[in-house]
Amino acid sequence: MTLWRIYQGVDEPHDRIADLPPPPPWREFDGGPDGTLATVDRDAVGGGRRRLPHRAAYRADERTIDAVNTALYLRRPLLVSGDPGVGKSTLADAVARELRLGPVLRWSVNSRTTLRDGLYRYDSLGRLEDAGLARHQSDAPTGTTAATASVSASVTDLGRYVSLGPLGTALAPYALPRVLLVDEIDKGDLDLPNDLLDVFEEGGFEIPELTRAADQQPTVAVRPHDGGAPVRVTRGTVQCRAFPFVILTSNGEREFPPAFLRRCIRLHLPSVHQDGERLRAIVEAHLPGAGAAAEAAVGAFLARAATGELATDQLLNAVYLLTPSTGSTAPDRERLLDLVMQHLNDTAPGRP
Incomplete structure (x- = not known):
C-alpha cells in the first residue's frame, strides 16, 4: 500500500516525490511539450544562500507534515504564519532537501515589490547598447564583418536580455515541482496577493517582449533565477508542467482577501519559546x-x-x-x- 505522506519530515533525502499522484483535473498544467522540459540538479542546495546542513536542521510536527502533503497533492500554495523564528522559512529548505527538488527559489517581498519582479527581468538598456554597437560596427571599414555579425546576432537573440525571477523560474516546465519561498508576503503591496491569484491559477505567464518577436524567434532560451540550465520559452509563454511547491510566509501583519485565502492551504506554526x-x-x-x-x-x-x-x-x-x-x-x-x-x-x- 502506498503511503499518503510524500513529505515525511525525516533526515534522509528520498525519491517519494515520484509517488505523488496526478493532480486534480482543475489543477492540471501542460507546459513543456516533449523536448522542452527544463532541467535542475535535484541534489543542489543553497545557491549562495542559507542552507540546511547535511543533518536536517528542521523538525516538523505532525500537523506541519500533513499541511505540506495537502499542498503537494492539491497543487496549492501553503500560507505559513507564525512568530519570527518558528521555522517558517526553514520549512522550504526541509521539503526541498528531503524530496530532492533542487535549490529553493527565494523571493523576499517588500513594500516596493511587484508581480513582475518575481516573474522576469528584461534588460532593455543592454539590448539598446548592443544595437548601437552593431550599428557602429556596420559603419566601420571593411574587415570587421565577423565582429559585426557576432554583435548583430547577439542583438537578435532576445534570450540574452531576459532572465526569469524566482516565481518565473518556479513556473518553468520542470518535470518535478520546484520549491518557491515567497518570504513575508504581508509586507508587499496591497494588490500583490490578488496579482498572484491569476498566476497561480493559470500556472504560467506571458513575457510580452518575447511574444512580440515570436514570429522571428519562436523559441528563446532564457536564464533561470538559480543560474541553472537555460529554460526554453516558446512564443513568449512560460507554462509549468508540475505546479511548484510554494510556501508563502506571513508574520500576521495584515489580512488577506478571501479569494486569496481560499486558494491556499493555511498553516499556523505555534511559538516554541516555552517548549x-x-x-x-x-x-x-x-x-x-x-x-x-x-x-x-x-x-x-x-x-x-x-x-x-x-x-x-x-x-x-x-x-x-x-x-x-x-x-x-x-x-x-x-x-x-x-x-x-x-x-x-x-x-x-x-x-x-
Missing part, C-alpha cells in the same frame, strides 16, 4: 553535541522569553558562543547571554 523539548531538538539539529552549553542556553532562553520577544536564532547564537570551541577568553556566560538574547521588542537595545 523546552522542541528548543533542545532544534539546537541538537543545528549544533549536535553541544551538551552543557545547550542546556544552559535553553534554560536562559526560556526564562527570558517569558518576559519579552525572542527568536530561536538568538538561542542558536548563544549555544555556539557558550561552547568551548569559541575559546576560553570569551566574556562570562551572563554577559554573552545579555548580548545575544536581547528582547526584540526592547525599545532601547544594548543598554547596560
Whole structure:
C-alpha cells in the first residue's frame, strides 16, 4: 500500500516525490511539450544562500507534515504564519532537501515589490547598447564583418536580455515541482496577493517582449533565477508542467482577501519559546553535541522569553558562543547571554 505522506519530515533525502499522484483535473498544467522540459540538479542546495546542513536542521510536527502533503497533492500554495523564528522559512529548505527538488527559489517581498519582479527581468538598456554597437560596427571599414555579425546576432537573440525571477523560474516546465519561498508576503503591496491569484491559477505567464518577436524567434532560451540550465520559452509563454511547491510566509501583519485565502492551504506554526523539548531538538539539529552549553542556553532562553520577544536564532547564537570551541577568553556566560538574547521588542537595545 502506498503511503499518503510524500513529505515525511525525516533526515534522509528520498525519491517519494515520484509517488505523488496526478493532480486534480482543475489543477492540471501542460507546459513543456516533449523536448522542452527544463532541467535542475535535484541534489543542489543553497545557491549562495542559507542552507540546511547535511543533518536536517528542521523538525516538523505532525500537523506541519500533513499541511505540506495537502499542498503537494492539491497543487496549492501553503500560507505559513507564525512568530519570527518558528521555522517558517526553514520549512522550504526541509521539503526541498528531503524530496530532492533542487535549490529553493527565494523571493523576499517588500513594500516596493511587484508581480513582475518575481516573474522576469528584461534588460532593455543592454539590448539598446548592443544595437548601437552593431550599428557602429556596420559603419566601420571593411574587415570587421565577423565582429559585426557576432554583435548583430547577439542583438537578435532576445534570450540574452531576459532572465526569469524566482516565481518565473518556479513556473518553468520542470518535470518535478520546484520549491518557491515567497518570504513575508504581508509586507508587499496591497494588490500583490490578488496579482498572484491569476498566476497561480493559470500556472504560467506571458513575457510580452518575447511574444512580440515570436514570429522571428519562436523559441528563446532564457536564464533561470538559480543560474541553472537555460529554460526554453516558446512564443513568449512560460507554462509549468508540475505546479511548484510554494510556501508563502506571513508574520500576521495584515489580512488577506478571501479569494486569496481560499486558494491556499493555511498553516499556523505555534511559538516554541516555552517548549523546552522542541528548543533542545532544534539546537541538537543545528549544533549536535553541544551538551552543557545547550542546556544552559535553553534554560536562559526560556526564562527570558517569558518576559519579552525572542527568536530561536538568538538561542542558536548563544549555544555556539557558550561552547568551548569559541575559546576560553570569551566574556562570562551572563554577559554573552545579555548580548545575544536581547528582547526584540526592547525599545532601547544594548543598554547596560
